[in-house]
Amino acid sequence: MDLKSTKGSPVLADRAPINKSRLGIHSSLLPCSQSGQSFSTAVPSIPRKKPGKLDDVCSNGWLDAMKSSSPPRKKVLKDFNFADLVPDDGETAYESWKIRYPSALNSFRTISTRARNRKIVVFLDYDGTLSPIVDDPDRAFISDDMRSAVRSVAEHFPTAIISGRSRDMVFRLVGLTELYYAGSHGMDIIFPGRDIVSRNNVNCVKSTDEEGKEINLFQPAREFLPMIDEVFAKLVETCKDIKGAKVENHKFCASVHYRNVDQENWHIIAQYVHDILKDYPRLRLTHGRKVLEIRPVINWDKGKAVEFLLESLEHGIAGFSNCDDVLPIYIGDDRTDEDAFKVLKKRNCGYGILVSAVTKESNAFFSLKDTSEVQDFLESLVKMAQGDATKNGASRKSSEYDTKKN
Numbered sequence: 079m080d081l082k083s084t085k086g087s088p089v090l091a092d093r094a095p096i097n098k099s100r101l102g103i104h105s106s107l108l109p110c111s112q113s114g115q116s117f118s119t120a121v122p123s124i125p126r127k128k129p130g131k132l133d134d135v136c137s138n139g140w141l142d143a144m145k146s147s148s149p150p151r152k153k154v155l156k157d158f159n160f161a162d163l164v165p166d167d168g169e170t171a172y173e174s175w176k177i178r179y180p181s182a183l184n185s186f187r188t189i190s191t192r193a194r195n196r197k198i199v200v201f202l203d204y205d206g207t208l209s210p211i212v213d214d215p216d217r218a219f220i221s222d223d224m225r226s227a228v229r230s231v232a233e234h235f236p237t238a239i240i241s242g243r244s245r246d247m248v249f250r251l252v253g254l255t256e257l258y259y260a261g262s263h264g265m266d267i268i269f270p271g272r273d274i275v276s277r278n279n280v281n282c283v284k285s286t287d288e289e290g291k292e293i294n295l296f297q298p299a300r301e302f303l304p305m306i307d308e309v310f311a312k313l314v315e316t317c318k319d320i321k322g323a324k325v326e327n328h329k330f331c332a333s334v335h336y337r338n339v340d341q342e343n344w345h346i347i348a349q350y351v352h353d354i355l356k357d358y359p360r361l362r363l364t365h366g367r368k369v370l371e372i373r374p375v376i377n378w379d380k381g382k383a384v385e386f387l388l389e390s391l392e393h394g395i396a397g398f399s400n401c402d403d404v405l406p407i408y409i410g411d412d413r414t415d416e417d418a419f420k421v422l423k424k425r426n427c428g429y430g431i432l433v434s435a436v437t438k439e440s441n442a443f444f445s446l447k448d449t450s451e452v453q454d455f456l457e458s459l460v461k462m463a464q465g466d467a468t469k470n471g472a473s474r475k476s477s478e479y480d481t482k483k484n
């Protein structure tokens with residue numbers, strides 16, 4: 079896919095052909111409770127025609143992708159302890175999978191050795207990484223212990239959260255001012271604003287945060303704002319009758335959740351989204367965990383956001399192109415995080431760490447089983463940094479870098 083030459087605006091040129099013969103909308107739905115967010119302004123009306131067949135979503139693989147988009151929910155024991163989730167393929171398969179994706183905790187000595195004389199930069203996904211996956215996206219809270227682990231990490235290393243949620247929303251959930259935040263899958267980034275990055279880039283704007291402080295924003299999909307709002311309104315309108323469906327507006331992208339929708343109705347959701355997207359060739363669909371993500375067709379994703387942040391952070395461009403100086407660590411759990419893993423893998427720089435309690439193919443280097451292991455890992459990074467600080471003043475054995483889990 080070729081980039082258009084629009085300066086500073088990474089718009090892809092390979093637009094899908096416009097198909098004017100829309101299928102219309104299925105009308106034989108059960109009357110159900112209101113779902114998703116309410117939307118009161120005029121919504122472009124959508125013809126409610128019953129599609130003859132649901133061939134579109136089946137033939138293009140959407141349904142299969144939806145079914146495999148998240149591990150089936152296992153019986154969760156009373157206190158929702160993720161350690162109580164039994165992996166799909168059983169412990170044996172999981173253990174052999176870990177030969178290919180070793181535990182980042184058990185490999186901590188390798189990581190700390192690699193980190194010597196390098197500046198660690200930490201990138202964290204939010205859902206499924208810092209907060210456990212729960213049925214209601216509005217209740218995906220970060221625990222106090224995790225928050226304080228993230229805060230401590232940020233005291234020692236430049237730390238950024240890169241989420242599919244809107245930047246405002248993820249900031250509200252995390253509530254730490256000492257981090258960098260990238261929302262909308264990296265399409266809305268607060269960055270330190272070094273001239274080297276922002277100069278002549280039409281996607282860099284100055285703004286103010288909630289405390290009135292000046293901030294630098296990188297927003298490569300700014301021109302898509304009205305389009306996302308329009309599509310969000312259509313999605314809310316069309317999905318409102320599907321029990322359990324929830325539509326979210328993440329500013330530069332929109333999400334349609336089907337985790338709480340009966341599986342027999344998933345094809346309806348898929349068809350609705352498919353039909354709406356037919357009219358928006360400049361938008362595309364990606365799959366998250368039981369969520370369809372609608373985003374601009376631009377050459378931008380979490381991987382690009384990692385590159386952008388590394389270039390704009392303290393150590394600058396030379397740092398990232400020269401992996402002798404920087405060790406990026408990216409921790410994430412879903413398909414959208416694979417873009418970031420790929421970047422690190424391709425550059426052979428730093429480590430992608432996949433959070434998963436089940437076996438799956440990934441571009442990550444290491445793995446962690448769940449959010450509680452993520453917390454252990456972050457705490458180990460902090461201990462390592464504190465050890466380094468001690469070592470600078472007094473002697474300290476390198477073996478003390480190893481974690482309790484080694």
Ligand SMILES: O=P(O)(O)OC[C@H]1O[C@H](O[C@H]2O[C@H](CO)[C@@H](O)[C@H](O)[C@H]2O)[C@H](O)[C@@H](O)[C@@H]1O
Nearest residue numbers: 204205211212213215218241242333337367369
């Ligand atoms: O990039 P992330 O920070 O991982 O955000 C990805 C999506 O996360 C949220 O949905 C996911 O978590 C929900 C709460 O646990 C869960 O109910 C849902 O099934 C998951 O897909 C968020 O609501 C989405 O908008 C994000 O795109």
